[in-house]
Amino acid sequence: MGVKGWAILKFLMFQSLFVSQSLEDFDFFYLVVQWPGAYCDTKRSCCYPTSGKPEADFGIHGLWPNYKDGSWPSNCDPDSQFDRSQIEDLLSSMKKNWPTLSCPSNEGFNFWEHEWEKHGTCSESVMDQHEYFENALKLKDKANLLQILTNSGINPDDGFYDLNKITNAIKDGIGFTPGLQCNKDPERNAQLYQIYICVDTSGTEFIECPVLPRGRCPSQLQFAKF
Numbered sequence: 001m002g003v004k005g006w007a008i009l010k011f012l013m014f015q016s017l018f019v020s021q022s023l024e025d026f027d028f029f030y031l032v033v034q035w036p037g038a039y040c041d042t043k044r045s046c047c048y049p050t051s052g053k054p055e056a057d058f059g060i061h062g063l064w065p066n067y068k069d070g071s072w073p074s075n076c077d078p079d080s081q082f083d084r085s086q087i088e089d090l091l092s093s094m095k096k097n098w099p100t101l102s103c104p105s106n107e108g109f110n111f112w113e114h115e116w117e118k119h120g121t122c123s124e125s126v127m128d129q130h131e132y133f134e135n136a137l138k139l140k141d142k143a144n145l146l147q148i149l150t151n152s153g154i155n156p157d158d159g160f161y162d163l164n165k166i167t168n169a170i171k172d173g174i175g176f177t178p179g180l181q182c183n184k185d186p187e188r189n190a191q192l193y194q195i196y197i198c199v200d201t202s203g204t205e206f207i208e209c210p211v212l213p214r215g216r217c218p219s220q221l222q223f224a225k226f
């Protein structure tokens with residue numbers, strides 16, 4: 001190979017190094033879903049969206065880029081503002097599957113804007129705004145968590161369930177161990193609040209979690225009614 005050939009090869013090697021570094025500036029995603037019953041029965045205020053009381057189902061909290069050491073990037077691109085016109089075709093699914101519960105009652109755009117600006121902007125190297133929301137919706141659908149739990153006799157009926165039983169039901173259902181997060185109801189009972197499922201950097205496939213979130217769940221926890 002001549003001098004020119006080497007120069008081209010070096011350039012290409014340098015370029016591929018640069019491209020592979022800038023492609024994925026995080027290690028995996030958490031898909032985080034929340035149980036509305038556990039959001040709403042805590043002392044935090046809860047307001048149903050303007051479209052009405054959400055279904056008794058897990059709702060998406062967010063799709064969060066994360067690092068293997070448990071830390072995460074946030075608010076990565078102030079120039080990339082949330083643009084509702086980009087998700088018009090997803091709106092009915094967003095309202096159903098990603099309902100806001102914060103007060104005052106609203107349509108949900110504030111919640112989605114917050115999630116995009118805090119988390120979505122950190123995965124822009126992999127997906128654009130439409131893909132970010134679409135991927136989260138598809139993942140929630142694919143996980144089908146409430147069905148998995150009810151099929152195992154774990155129902156949102158204010159009953160107490162074994163932490164391992166919940167974890168194993170989900171592990172059997174999706175093939176990977178989830179992270180569970182609890183909060184406390186007004187009687188100070190620990191209850192299932194959020195489920196974390198790990199997703200590869202393409203935002204489409206479930207994976208084993210590189211690190212599980214600290215979930216504060218005891219061995220017996222309540223699954224609140226909603």
Ligand code: U2P
Pocket residue numbers: 030062064066070072115118213
């Ligand atoms: O746990 C409190 C809030 O911190 C943000 N969080 C937590 C864990 C994690 O892995 N990544 C992350 O971003 C969440 O912030 P939010 O998106 O709600 O603003 C979480 O609610």
